[in-house]
Amino acid sequence: MENQVIVETQNLTKIYGNGTEVRALDGVSMRIIEGEFVSVMGPSGSGKSTLLNLVGALDRPTSGTVLVNGQDLTQVRDLDTFRARTVGFIFQLHNLIPTLTARENVEVPMRGQSMSHGKRRRRSEELLALVGLTDRMNHLPNQLSGGQRQRVAIARALANQPAIVLADEPTGDLDSQSGAEVIELMHQLNRELGTTFIVVTHDSAVARQTSRILIMRDGRIVHEHMVGTPFEEDLATFRRSALGRAILAGDEAALAQLGPDERAALQRLLGGRGH
Numbered sequence: 001m002e003n004q005v006i007v008e009t010q011n012l013t014k015i016y017g018n019g020t021e022v023r024a025l026d027g028v029s030m031r032i033i034e035g036e037f038v039s040v041m042g043p044s045g046s047g048k049s050t051l052l053n054l055v056g057a058l059d060r061p062t063s064g065t066v067l068v069n070g071q072d073l074t075q076v077r078d079l080d081t082f083r084a085r086t087v088g089f090i091f092q093l094h095n096l097i098p099t100l101t102a103r104e105n106v107e108v109p110m111r112g113q114s115m116s117h118g119k120r121r122r123r124s125e126e127l128l129a130l131v132g133l134t135d136r137m138n139h140l141p142n143q144l145s146g147g148q149r150q151r152v153a154i155a156r157a158l159a160n161q162p163a164i165v166l167a168d169e170p171t172g173d174l175d176s177q178s179g180a181e182v183i184e185l186m187h188q189l190n191r192e193l194g195t196t197f198i199v200v201t202h203d204s205a206v207a208r209q210t211s212r213i214l215i216m217r218d219g220r221i222v223h224e225h226m227v228g229t230p231f232e233e234d235l236a237t238f239r240r241s242a243l244g245r246a247i248l249a250g251d252e253a254a255l256a257q258l259g260p261d262e263r264a265a266l267q268r269l270l271g272g273r274g275h
Helices: 048-055 079-086 102-110 117-130 146-157 176-193 230-240 242-249 252-256 260-269
Strands: 005-016 022-033 037-041 063-068 087-091 164-168 196-200 212-217 220-226
Touching (some): 005 048, 005 196, 022 220, 037 048, 037 176, 048 063, 048 164, 048 196, 079 087, 102 117, 117 146, 146 164, 146 176
Parallel strands (some): 037 196, 164 196
Antiparallel strands (some): 005 063
8 A cells, every 4th residue: 555645735935025036946846754754864955844834834835736635735724723633833932921831821822622621631641741841731941941941842842733734943042962862742743643743843853864865955855765773874975074975986176175184084084995
């Protein structure tokens, strides 16, 4: 049985500005399979967040189509209801309501979903237990650490059992240890629940924990690859580097520009052999 395509974009374009035109997305076509954990990388202004906003129905494309869970977003009239039922969002800044407890914050997306107060409460408690915050359910956001607040945000994103979860720089405001824990949690939820995650990140360490990396530049997807073992990923990074390309191409002119320290380090790396 063929895996179901959960997200598909076809020639997706987004242009901003009335005078000077800014082409944020330029004909992006991609497919995300149900249950994937995909990361999107690229420099600032490459179109990563714009792509996420269009997939999450937070914005509309200038042209092209977005299909999420089989629905063409250009044909969806009530986008608020669509977002509430189909998409979970995690942002760099957790966007928790400061006057609500962790449990109450998780309940927010469930309001207006024909769910009783008792069911909302049970669901929020189950989700907070799932993300390891059973003992923090009644704490306000300012009583939680940054990593704990992001865990609440993840639980909130899962509240309505969304088809996809979109995360925009979810570790960008965290220290390295908390960031690693948050990504590992998302990875665990992806494995155990089969939830589809699309994560925008600048951090290659975060991207390496996903199953597939899409690299964007100038509004286009310019490269993608399946994530391999740590050794394979190190080799792929080396191949894409200027030094790696020079070595593989036997570019003596480029290698001759290395400084003494760099050349010595390269010789140590190659076991003392010359070029």
